[in-house]
Amino acid sequence: MTARTPAHTTIGILGAGRVGTAVARQALAAGYPVLLSASGPAEDIQLIVDVVAPGARAVTAEEAAASADLVVAAIPLHKFRTLPREALAGKIVIDAMNHWGPVDGPLTEYDEDPRSTSEIVQEFLDRSRLVKTLNHIGYHELEEDGRPAGSPARRALAHASDNAEASERVAEFLDALGYDPVSAGPLRAGQAFAPGTPIFAGSFTAPELASALEDARVATEVATEVAALPTAGDTTADRSYTLTA
Ligand SMILES: NC(=O)c1ccc[n+]([C@@H]2O[C@H](COP(=O)([O-])OP(=O)(O)OC[C@H]3O[C@@H](n4cnc5c(N)ncnc54)[C@H](OP(=O)(O)O)[C@@H]3O)[C@@H](O)[C@H]2O)c1
Numbered sequence: 001m002t003a004r005t006p007a008h009t010t011i012g013i014l015g016a017g018r019v020g021t022a023v024a025r026q027a028l029a030a031g032y033p034v035l036l037s038a039s040g041p042a043e044d045i046q047l048i049v050d051v052v053a054p055g056a057r058a059v060t061a062e063e064a065a066a067s068a069d070l071v072v073a074a075i076p077l078h079k080f081r082t083l084p085r086e087a088l089a090g091k092i093v094i095d096a097m098n099h100w101g102p103v104d105g106p107l108t109e110y111d112e113d114p115r116s117t118s119e120i121v122q123e124f125l126d127r128s129r130l131v132k133t134l135n136h137i138g139y140h141e142l143e144e145d146g147r148p149a150g151s152p153a154r155r156a157l158a159h160a161s162d163n164a165e166a167s168e169r170v171a172e173f174l175d176a177l178g179y180d181p182v183s184a185g186p187l188r189a190g191q192a193f194a195p196g197t198p199i200f201a202g203s204f205t206a207p208e209l210a211s212a213l214e215d216a217r218v219a220t221e222v223a224t225e226v227a228a229l230p231t232a233g234d235t236t237a238d239r240s241y242t243l244t245a
Contacts, residue, residue: 004169006031006176012068013037014061014083016045016053018139019074019096023177024053026143030176033057037064039075039082062087070173072096072134073121078104080121089127092166094173096134097121098195116191118160129166132190133159133174133181136200145203146178156180156206158199158213160190180206184213192216 011027013020016038024034034056038045042058049058065071065087073083077097095118099110110117118132137145137157145155157179161167171181184192192213193199199212 004172007033009033009069009173010035010067011173012059012064012066012071013056013074014064014071015074016048016058017074019134019142020072021048021052022139022142023072023074023096023134024049024056026146026177027173028053028055029143030178032176035059035064035068037061039079065091070094070169071128074134076100076103077110077117077121078107081124083125085125085127088125091128092163092169093125093128093130094134094170095121095130095132095190098135100195116160116188116194118187118190122162122187129161129163130187131159131161131163131166131170132187132193133157133170135190136193137179141203142177148178149175149180153205154178154180156182156204156209158182158184158190158193158209160184160187160193162187180209182206182209182213185217189213189217191220 010033012035013024014037016036020036024036027034036045036049036053036056037059039061042060046058049056062084065084071088071091072094074096077099080097099107099117110120113120118130122130134157147154157174159167159170159174159181167183174181184190204212
């Protein structure tokens with residue numbers, strides 16, 4: 001069995017933009033081999049990789065996905081259906097993507113869907129194990145805020161997944177990048193740290209983040225219960241009683 005040290009865990013990054021290159025540098029600094037890709041041939045990003053993430057290997061998205069132990073998806077959300085779905089089968093995939101209006105524009109598909117964007121991406125990557133994280137830290141902060149484990153007031157990052165093993169592997173990765181990992185629970189809980197939420201806008205230690213996630217969970221529960229209450233003039237409940245009595 002291969003040891004689970006950074007040196008034995010290849011990180012494949014899909015997206016060689018702001019987030020992808022920042023994650024690449026931070027992962028390289030932590031000792032991980034890194035494969036970096038954009039949407040085209042490896043040669044197209046060779047120079048960028050050499051300059052901004054020296055030590056990473058420029059590859060195609062298919063190769064980054066197929067050869068990695070852990071994959072980071074850092075592309076604009078509206079392009080998620082261009083992710084190499086087949087090559088990602090069986091892989092743990094970090095979803096760092098946000099619905100970001102200025103880049104993605106209005107995405108009616110997501111706005112009208114009660115699910116989190118990660119649940120929608122998970123449906124597309126149906127043979128991968130998705131973990132939502134790295135989406136609520138600015139690309140420029142990723143290297144600035146990282147601290148060794150045990151540092152006072154170390155910044156925490158939330159992660160959400162429907163798969164326990166994937167959560168554990170990604171928590172190890174976040175720790176190696178310099179952050180305290182805090183589980184938010186299942187993938188749908190990723191809504192608690194999506195754009196527009198207090199968690200997305202802030203910076204938290206692990207106890208603060210755990211408390212903010214709990215507040216978000218309770219608020220969602222209350223909202224769900226309120227939405228289920230019959231509204232004035234709604235006779236559904238009475239009808240149901242009549243039918244089953
Ligand atoms: N900016 C932030 O601080 C921040 C923080 C957290 C999360 N995010 C989220 O992270 C994602 C990336 O943001 P960004 O600011 O890094 O974007 P960006 O700078 O525009 O970079 C996007 C990258 O994705 C690549 N790409 C597009 N389709 C691809 C595919 N199918 N396979 C591989 N690479 C592909 C692009 O390559 P080509 O040029 O070849 O198309 C480009 O290198 C977004 O969803 C964003 O919402 C951003």
